[in-house]
Amino acid sequence: MLESFANPWAMAAGTALISSPIIIHLINRLRYRRIRWAAMEFLLKAQKRIRRRLIIEQLILLLLRISLVLLLGVLLARFLGFRQAGGSDANAITLHVILLDDTPSMGDSFKNRDGRKTDSFQVAKSTIVDRIVATANQAPTPQHLVLLRLSDLTHPFPNEQSGRINTTLIRELQQHLDQSELTTVHISPLAGLQAARTILDANPEQNRYLHFVSDFRTADWSREDREQLTTSLGEMSKAGIRVHFHDVAAPDRKPTQSLPDYHPNLGIVDLRAESPLAVPDLPVEFTVRLANYSPSEKSGVQLTVRINGEEKQEFSVVVPSLPPNVEVEERVLVRFDKPLNDDPLSRFQLVTVSLPEESTGLAFDNTRHALVEVVDSVPLLLIDSNPLNEGRTPADDSFNLLRFFSDAVPGYSPVVKSVEELERPDLRKYGGIYLLNVPRLTPKGLKNLEEYVRSGGGVAFFLGPKIDRAFYNEFLWADGKGLLPAPLANNPNLEPIPAKIRGDYRAAMFSGIKTFVMQLIPRASEEDHPTLRDLYRDERGLRVNPEDYNKFLRFVIIDKYWPVTDRAKWSKDRKTHELLSLPNFKPIETYQDRVRSTFEALFNSPKVKTVFEASGGDELKETLESWRRQFEKSIRDAKPLYELSMGMEEMLKGEEDKANKRVALKEFWQRPELIDARKLFEELLNDLRYGDPIYMAKEVGNGRVVLFTTTANATWNDINGFGRPYFPPLLKLMQQKYLGAAGTDVNQLVGERIEMRFDSTQFSENVRRLLLTPEALKALKDKPLKKDGDKLGVGDTMEKDPDSKDLLLRYNLTLKDKTYPSLLEPGGYLLQLGIKQAPSAAGEKADEVPLYRGFVLNVDTRAEGDLRRMDREELLKQSPGAQLHTVDTNLTEVLKLKENDLSEGWRLYVLLLLILLAEQAMAVRLSFHQTTGGPATTLGALGAVARN
C-alpha cells in the first residue's frame, strides 16, 4: 500500500489523522462546559425536533472533515496511483544508460546563440551533463549512471558498474566528456543500442532509462539494419525500459516541426588514383567524387591538391557546379617528381585533396587522402611458358605484350620470367602480372598470386594450348572462389568455330562484304566497364559512336579459344563481367522452345492481357503474333541465328512497319506492366546474340583479374594481322584502367577491419607502422629516413595463423579477447615489413630486407556526410516506445523521475476545494455566526415583533 505514495510516511500520518475529527468529536463530548440554563424548554424541544436530522448532518459534517483530512494526507503523501503489491519501484534504483553518438557527423559545426562556434558534439556533452544528469540528480530516489560512447562501447563510464549520480560523479563525468573527442568511424546506432541493452538487461530490478544523444540523421536510421533497430527498441520498450532520444543537432528541432532543417554540407566521398604506382613526370589521373548534401546547388567549388602536405596550386581545379544531393565526379591530374632517393618516405607520396572550409557542416569530409608509390617505371611481370626466350620470337606468348609495353606505352618495364617468379614474396612491386599460356602454377606461386590479387594486384590470364584445364578449373576457378572468372570447358577444340562458318567468314572478308555479323561483340551492358569505357569516349569523357571502335572488331579472326562452361554459376555474379564475346554459333533449332515459351508467357500474362484490353484493339496483339510467326518461320527454315536475334531486336525497338502491317510497339514495351515480359525477351536476345566469351574480367578481393580465352600471340588468332587495330587499345586499357588500377577502387575506411596475410617462411613477424598525414609529412620533409636501422613509427607484431601457418597482420579487430591496434586516424599508413634472408655460410643470421607497403584510410563520408535528419513521425514510428526531445524540452517534466502524483494535477485540488466548500457550508449551516450589526436577523425580526 505504501508503495502508492511518494511520501509514504506522510500518508501514514495522514491515515492517523483521519480519525482526528472523530477523536475531536469524542473529546468534545467528554470535555464540555456547563451552563445553568433557564430556557431548557426550547432546547429540549429543538433537540427532540431535529434529533434525526441533526445526527445525519453531524455525520455528513464528520465525513466531510474526515475526507478533508484524508485528501490532505493524500496530497502531502503524493499519491502515485494504485499499484500491485510487490510491483513497487518507487524506492528502486533508477539506472540511466546514456548512449552518446560521437560519430563524425556530430562534428556538424555552427555558431550558437552567442555567436561562438560550436558543434553538435559539444551540445551533446552539455545536454548530458546539464540536462539529463542534472535532472536525474534532482530525483529523490537513488540515480545511477552509465555513459556509453558509440565509438567505445566496451569501456563505459564510470566503469562496468554504474555509478551513483552525485556531485563527484558529475564532476568526473564532465572531465571524461571534456577529454572525449569525436571518432572518425561510422558506427550504426544499433551497435550502441545493443550494448546499452546488455547493461540495462543486467539490472532488471531497477527503473531503467536509455538516453540516446544523437543527431538522428536519416542516413543512420535508413540503413539495412533499420528493422533490427525497430525490433531492438520495441523489445526494450516491452521490457519496461524508457527510451528517450535527445536530438542535439542544429538547427534546433522545433516541437511542432516534423521535418527539421539541416546544415548544408559538402564532402569528398572518394579519391582514387588511376594506379597505385606512378611514374615521375607522367600524369596520374585522380578521380574525386564530391557530394553536395544540401538542398541548393553549389558552384565554383575549388579543389586544392597537396602532395605530402605541400599545396600544389598547379593541380587545383574548380568544380563549376555541384547540384544538390548528387555526387559529382571530377578528375584531377597530378604529376609527381622523381623521388629524391630510395627513402620509402620519398617514394610513397600522400595526395590530399581538400574542399574550402565551410561555415557550417562537417570539416572532416572536406579532406581526403590517396597514397601513391612513385617508381621509375611500373614493372610488369610476364610469365611465359617458355621464359628462356624472353619473348624474343613471335612464337613466344610474351612476344606481343613485351613489345607493346616496352615500346608503345611509356612508363612500363615488362620483364619475362618463369612461373617460379611467382614464389617471390614481393610481387606487389609489379603493376600487373600476365600469365601467358602458363600450364600450371606451383602451390607457393598460386598462393602468392592469390594473395597478390586479393591485396590489390592485377592479373591477366591469356590461355593457349599448354593450359592444364584440370589445374585451372580446380585451383584457379575453384568453384568460383579462385581467380579465374569462369571454368574452362573440356577442350579448346570441342567447340571450334565451324569450318564452314570460318571459311565463309574469311571468304566474305576478302570478298568485300561490308556487313558482317560474326564479329567480336562487346557486351552493350559493359560499355562503361573500365576495360572498355575509354574506347567509347573521347578525351573529354563524352560518349562517341560505338561503331568508331567496333568497326575494327569486324576483322577479328579467332581461330581457336578455350570455351568456358558453367555459365549459370558465374553469369549472375556481379563481380564477373563478360566483356567481349564471339557470335552465337548454336543452331537456331536450339532456341525453338525458348522462343515459343517466351511468347506464351507474354500472351498468357494477365498484365499483358489487361494492356491489350486497355489498348482497345487487336492491333498490338496482331503485331506481336506477326513477329512470332516470323520467328517460327525462321526457325523452321533453319535460318542463321543472327536473323532471329536481329528480328528480336527489331521487335523490342518497336518501330512501326507499315509494309508488314505492324504497329509501333515502343509505348507498349515501355509500359511498367511489361517490365518482366520485356526482361524475358532481352535475356533471350542476349543468349541469341552472344556466344562464348573471349574477354572476361573479375574482381577478386581488392584486386582484379582478366581472362583472354585465346592466346596472347597469334597462335590461335590473327593478333598480329587484322588484330592490330583493336588489340593494342584494348590491352592498354586493360593495364592502365583495370589491372594497374587494382587496389585503388577500394574505399578503405578508418576503423574497418584490416587483415593482411604473409608467408611465414618469407616474412618476419615484426612490422613497423608509420602514419602519414600531411602535417607529419611536412614536418618530416627535411628528415628523410635512413635506409638501415630505421625505426619507423610504431612496432606491430604479426601472429601466426594456426591453420595455414601464415602470418597475419590485423588492425581494428577484436578476436578471442584480443584487441588489435586501431587505425582510426585518416591518412596514409606505411608498413615496413621484413623479408627473411637465408643465413650466411658462417651461420650468422642475416639482416632482414625491408619491404614497404602503403595503404590509405579515409573517413566514411557517404555514411556520415549527409546531415539530413529524420522526420519526427518516421523516427518515432521506427522507434516504438521512444520519446524524442529537443534541447528545449523540459526534461524534469518528461523524465518524470519525480513520479507524477495527484498533487501535480488539478483534480485533487478541485475536489479538496469542493469538499472544503461543502464542509464550510455545512459548518455554517450547523453553527451560529454573530452578525456585526446586532442580533441575528431572525431575532432582529423577533425583537421588532415583540416591540411592536
Place this chain on the structure above:
Amino acid sequence: MAATADDPRRFLDPRTIARISGLEIRARQVVEGFISGMHRSPFFGHSVEFVQHREYVPGDDIRHLDWKAWSKTDRFYIKQFEEETNLRTTIVLDVSESMQYGRKGAAMNKYEYACTAAACLAYLVVRQQDTVGLITFDADLRQVVPGRSSMTHLDAIVKAMDISRPREKTDPLKILRRVAEATPNRGLIILVSDLLCDREPLFKGLEMLRHRRHDVIVFHVLDDDELEFPFAGTTKFEGMEQLPDLICDPRALRQGYLEALEEYLTEVRRGCSKQGIDYALIRTSDYLDAVLSKMLHRRMSTRTGKM
C-alpha cells in the same frame, strides 16, 4: 452615589431614574383610587372641577352639602366634582430560579434587571403620588408589600426585592390567582418575569386579572443568550427549575431552539394581545430607561388617542 452589590437601593439606578423622571405612568383605563392624582376616577369626590348638583339623600357625606344652595333654595344639594383618583399599582416580580440567568460578563442578570425595572416603575408611580405595591413570587408568593404612595415606601419595596432570592420554579396560575386576591380593587398590575413557565396557566392567570378589570402590563425579561443562543462547543445545559440536563453541540440545536423560542414568543405576544395586555419584550442588554420610556410613551399616546 454608587450602590454596592448588597445595597437594596442598587435597583434604583439614579441614571435610569433621572432619564424617566419626566414621565408619568398612566393607566390606560380609568382606575379606581383613593388618592387624588392624575387619574380620572369613576367616583365623584371633592375636587376643583365642579360637575353637577344632586339632591341630598340620607347617607351622603354632609361635608359635600352646598350650603350656599341650601341658603338660597332651602333644599339640600350635594356638590359633585370630578374626582382624580390615585393609581393603585402592583408590581408582580418573578424571582424564580430561571430569573437568575445572566450572560457571563453582563452587568445584570434577569433578576437584577427585573428588580431594577420594578424599582424604577415603583419610583415613577410614587413620584406621581400613586400607590405602588410589590409582590415577588416563585413557586409561591414570597414577599407582599402593600400599596403606599410615600417615597419612603420605596425602601420597603426595594428591600423586599432584595431579600427575594431567586429559587424554585414558577407556578403562574397559582401566583396570579393570589395576586388577584391580594388586589381587590382595580389597578395596574405590572408583571415582570421571564415567563419561562407553562403558557396555559399563565394565560389563565392573566385572564383572571383582566377579568377583575386590572390593567396589566407584562415586561418579558429575557437574556440576550436566551434570545440569540450564541453558544458553541459541546455544552452541558443544566436545567433550572427542575428541568433535565442536556449535553449537546449548541450550534446544531440553535436553529431548532430559535424556532421553538419564536413560537413561544409569538404565543405569548398573541396571548397578551388577545387579552388587551401591554406586552414588552426586554433584553437584559437593553437600556432600561429606553425600554421604560418607550413603554410609557406608548401608553400615553394610546390614552391621548382615546381622549
